[in-house]
Each structure stands twice: as structure tokens, then as C-alpha cells.
Amino acid sequence: MNVESVEVLLVEDSPDDVELTLRALREHNLANRVKVVSDGVEALDYIRPDDPANAPRDGYPKLVLLDLKLPRIGGLEVLRRLKASEATKTIPIVVLTSSQEESDLVESYRLGANSYIVKPVDFQQFTQAVVRLGLYWLLLNKVPE
């Protein structure tokens, strides 16, 4: 494992949610290296799924936590582009959203999302959810090198 590499890419426009997510991950020492971007354009600029030559210097993240409702380019489009690229399609992507819409859920899985988590309003439930998915995707899940 390359310690220098970014472990989690958090795509989230709400600073409050960013803070709460980071709190939850750090509290359990799950992500020391988290890259945060606040919209879809920034997310694609960072990973560059269509341009592997210019991939992030320190490698692709081990997990992407993706909000759906983002300024400029939305979460579903980011998901589609990442999963459409040979270089980035194996990166686990967890949709972490406030949307309970059936259509968002269906569309996310159709585009290849690995999980779909509705952010609970309750802080304790939220913390629990983030911790569990971090544990699973970062420590338990194996992906091809």
C-alpha cells in the first residue's frame, strides 16, 4: 500500500457534511489522507478518467464518496465518466446522498455505483454509516492492483 496515495476522494459541496464526514472517518482512524473537492468539475479535474497519462501524481484514490447534488457537473455524471473509463472503473464509488429518490438509486446502480447510502439526519446514525462503509471499502474490500 502506497502510504502517500490519497485513500478517499470526498466529493461534497456542503462544508457541514464535509466536516461531519471527515470527523467520522478520522475518529476511527480510517482515512488519514482524504482529498475533498466541492463539485463535479473539480472531481473530474482531479481524477481525469479520460486521460490516464495525467492521473493523480500519487495514484487513484482507494474509494470515492460521491454526493449527487453538486454544482456544475452533477454526481451522476461524475459516476458515469469514472465507470466508463477503463482506467478508473475499478475504483469503488459509494454514493452518499440526501436523496431518497428511487430514480437516483436505480440510475446510480445502473451506472455502476458500488453502494448507495442515504445520509441519515441523525448524527449518530450518520457517523455509524460512514464508519461502516469506510471499514468495509478501505480495509476489507480487495480490488485488482
Add this chain to the structure above:
Amino acid sequence: MRSTGPSSAGDGADRTAAASGAYGDSTLERTQEALLHSERWHEAVLDGLAEGVVVHDTEGRIVASNPVARAILGLEVDELTGKTSVDPEWQSVWSDGTPVRGEDLPAVIARTTGQPVHDVVMGVRHPSGVTKWLRVSAMPLREGLGDEVSGAVISFSDISEARRAEQALRDSQVLLNATQELTKVGGWAYDVESKTVTWTDEVYRIHEVSPDAHNPNSAARDIEFYAPGDQARIDEAFLLAVEEGRPYDLELRLITANGREIWVRTSGHPEIEDGRVVRLYGDIQDITEQRAAKEELRVAHERVRRLFDANIMGNVFVRQTGAILEANDYFLDLIGRTRAELERGELDWRAATPPEWLPTSDHAIGEMRSAGTSAPYEKEYLRADGARVPVIVAATALPGPDGLIAAFVLDISERKRAEESLRTLNAELEERVQARTAALEATNYELEAFSYSVSHDLRAPLRSIDAFSQILLREHAEALDAEARRLLGVVVRNAQQMGHLIDDLLALSRVGRKDLEWTPVDMGVQARSVAAECSAAAPGRAIEFDIGSLHRAPGDPGLLRLVWTNLIDNAVKFTRPVERPRIEVRCRRREGECRYTVRDNGVGFDPAYVDNLFKPFQRLHQTAEFEGTGIGLAIVARIVHRHGGRVWAESAPGEGATFGFSLPTKELT
């Protein structure tokens, strides 16, 4: 026509006999001379007679004959002399054709019985085959003054001609009678001078009077047979005919002797001699049947005419080939033509039919050929001004070789216009429905967008409020006093309650928008599975579930499961204060629907507020007592309504509650 009366020849024969007896006691010479003299005298007498006479001797041989006898019999003197009456070559027959036996011959009877025979008609068949009809008389001839019969004098006349004439007259009378009976024409004659009336048999039949009961001398009485209202007319006509020689021909009512009223046609023709009317003759005919037939025909004609002229619809008589022979005003108006054009024979229905409609007409003609009439059909006529008129036509082929068709034509322009406006109206309605649907869809889309942003945008700040309040409580507890901590707890609780509200609202909105996936749903399996889940979610509570046999129902399985979840969850919740909670689920089939009920022995509710139960956010209990947002039953109601069913609830405070819903079973096979 009879020439009757005793034959003068008979008298002549008598006298001859008397004369021949007168010379019996003379001297020979005188006798001979006298004989010679008397013979000549006899001959002269015989020769002068108009009838045939032959004299038989005692043996029946002919001893004398006169020229008339010879001419009738076609024999010469020497052929006749010595001949007997009974001659095998000659045959005698009676009028009816039967042969006369020898002993029945008048000559033989007179000779053998001594009695005269008068006027016997018989036929004598000559050996040549000619039959002469004779009227024969025979007188016995006595010798001297004694009774001894010494011969017979037979006189006869040829009545063949008279017989033929009589027969012809009889024949023609029979024929006349038969003809009159057949034609019901009777003949009559009136003699002006004697004032006598003669009727033929048919006149008697017409009057139903027997010839015996009719007085030929009362023409006035005859007129009384006519109906009282008609007597004056016949009286006057009769008088004018007699006095001025004016003929008449009338149709009058007549009352027969039997009281039957009949119609007769009677005519009178005067016969004028020397400028005076001497006779009237005429005929009378029973025309009751003809008049009835004529009347019937007239009535039938009148009816057809009325139908035609009523102009309720177009009536036409046409030829298959096109010519319009007759048409009423309705039809002429319909095709915008005049009666003058019709009368000039210028109208043609084929010419007045747009070409694309001709096959329809010809099809109907084909139908008429096979079935006699055509089923009513629609077509169009071309008016003189080029406009088209929609019509409905029914036609029937008339019997006969002319290929005539009677057709009924109804203008249906009004109906077509009504149909058209109805169609327009429908189209407009459709358009409006579509516009309304589009507007609804737009509203729905907006609603969806709204719930999406509610879902996303409202929940995020709530989460922040909740999360940061909790972080504050946990990480900075020492900096806060007890009151501050309590207040922060209120904030957290309310944020969480609002989160539930938003979640439930979104659930309700999803239920309304979701497309139903119809399939038969095993309600028993669903109810039991939901009950198990609810039991598991309430550990430490011993809830008794009694779930009966539940009918399957058509519906959306996901939504129906939500119904069960809400109802059973409610029952679990409101039985919390009860010592031995019991929840009963039942089903009954009624009038094309299944009725499901969930009954509990919980706290129940005040039925006064039952109407509010199924509306969103309506709660009958304090949140502090029983948690909840008041959305659950609204979701139940919305799902059931979308399935075409009903919801209801029954309760009294402290007596438990029963919640029910029905689902139509029609679509379940």
C-alpha cells in the same frame, strides 16, 4: 214458336174414311163408275193436301199415297205401293232416339185397336241414312158401316226444319241465359202502349224475385226496387226516355226482394217508330263487386297518394337505368329540381349521384334483385347547384318486367351536422383533456422536483443542526450548564422529528406517483411477514397475533406491503399500554371486493375525529405519548384508493380500534 193445334190432315183423313164408307151398298156398275169417280175425287183431294197421306189396307200394305207423302219419303208411286209399315229397311225412332217397336207404330195401333192416334212425333230413318222428323196421325178405316177395321189412313207432315229451328232457339236461349248469369247482365223490354214489362232470367235473379211473383204490368212497382234516394233519378230518366226518346245509363243502388242493397248499372234505349217511342229496351247489371273492387282500388290509390304527397320523406319511382318517373316535392326540393324538369323527363338519379356513390347504389340494386328490397343505406345526392346532400335510402323493386324501383329518401343533413358538431366537440374535449393532462404532468414534474429538493436540501441543514448540536453536547459539555444542555436536547429532538416528517412526506408523495405493478398478491403471507417484523422491532412485548385466512387480491405488492406495515405497526404502537396486547387480522369477501381488517385491543380513539384519521399530519394522540408524524394512515388511504378500494376505521376510547380496507376482486382470475 210452336205451330200447334190439331192437325188438319187428321180431319182430312177422317173425312176420307167417311167418304170411302159411303159407296159400300151400290150396284157393281154404279159402284165401279162411282168408284172410278170417287177414286179420281179421292186423288184430287189427296193431291191437294199439304200433308203427306198414305192409305194402308188390312194387311198394312200401302195402297194409296199422295205426292206430298212421296216427296217426304223420297219414293215413287210404284216404290211405295205395296210397302208395309214394318219394313226392315226403314227404321222408326222416338224423339229421344229409341227405336219404335212395330206394334207401337201409329198405323198399326189405329188398325189393330180401331182407335185414332194423334200427333205423334217420330223420326223415320231412310235406308240412305237421312232421318226425317214427322208428326204423324193415324185413323182406322172401316169397311161399310160395321166395326170391322179394313185399313188405316196415315197423315204426316215433315217437321225436320221446324225441329231444327226450335232446337237452335232453345240453344241460343240457354246460351243467353248462361251469358247473362255469367256477366250478371239482365235484359228487359217495356212496351209503351201495353205498359207491359218483360224481364230476362238474370233480371229476376238481380231483383231476387221469382218470375211468378212479378207483375209485368207495373213498371212503377219495378222502380220501387231502387233505393229511396235513387228512385227520383230512375223515375225521371225512364219518363224522359218514354216521352222524349232520350236514352239513359245510370249507376244506382237497388234493394232486392230479400232486402239486400246492391249496386246496379241500368240503361234504357228507346225504339222509335213514326216519331213515337213504342218500346224501351235496356239492360241491368249487378256491379256491387266491381264497385267494391273499384272502391278498394281507389282507397289504396288514395293512401299511396297521401303517403306520396305528405312529403314526410322523398318518394320516387325510378328505373334502374336512371330515369326518375315520379317524385314528390320533398325529393325535388332535396335535389334542387323542379316539377317541370321531372315532367319533361329530364331527371336522372344516376346523374344526380356523385360518381363515388354509384357503386353503393348498384350494390343496393343487386340486393333488390335477390331479396326484393335493399337494407337502408347512406349515400349523397348532387343538387342542381352542385351542393351535396347526405341521405338515407331504402328501396324496393316493383314486380314486372320494367325494372322499376320505388325508393324512400330521407335528408339526413341535420343529423350529419349534429354528428359533425359532436365530433368537433369530442375533438375539442380531447384537446382540452390533453392540455389539462399536460398541465397536470407539468405540475407533477414540478412536484417531483419540489420533493427532490425537499429531500435533499431540507435534510442537509437538519442533519447539520442535529450533528453539531450533538457534537456540542458531547465535546463541550463542561462549558455548558444544565439548562443549556436541556435546550440543546430540545433542538436535537425537534431536528430529528422534522427529519421523520420529511421522510414520511416524501414516502407519501412517492406512493402517489409510483406506477402500479398489478399482480395477484398473497395477502396472508404479507400480513404474517409484517407481523413478524413488528414483533421483532418490539422486543420484550408479548403481542398475540391472530391472522385468519386472507384472500389474495390484485395489486402492487410493494405498496400493499406498506399498507400492512402501517396498519400493523399502528396496532403494535397503540397497544403498548395494554397488558395483554392482541392483534386480529381478518378478511371477508363481499360484493366483488375483499375486506381486510386489523383489529387491536389498544387505546382506541374518539370516533368523533374519525374523518381526520386518514388525512396527513392529523394525529389523535400526543406525540409524547405515541411517536409518529400522522402520515402513516394517509399513506394507507392513498395506496388503497389507487387500487380502487376504500378505507375505514371504527373505535371507541379504551375499547381498541379496527382499521379496514377493501380491494376490488374483479380483475382477479
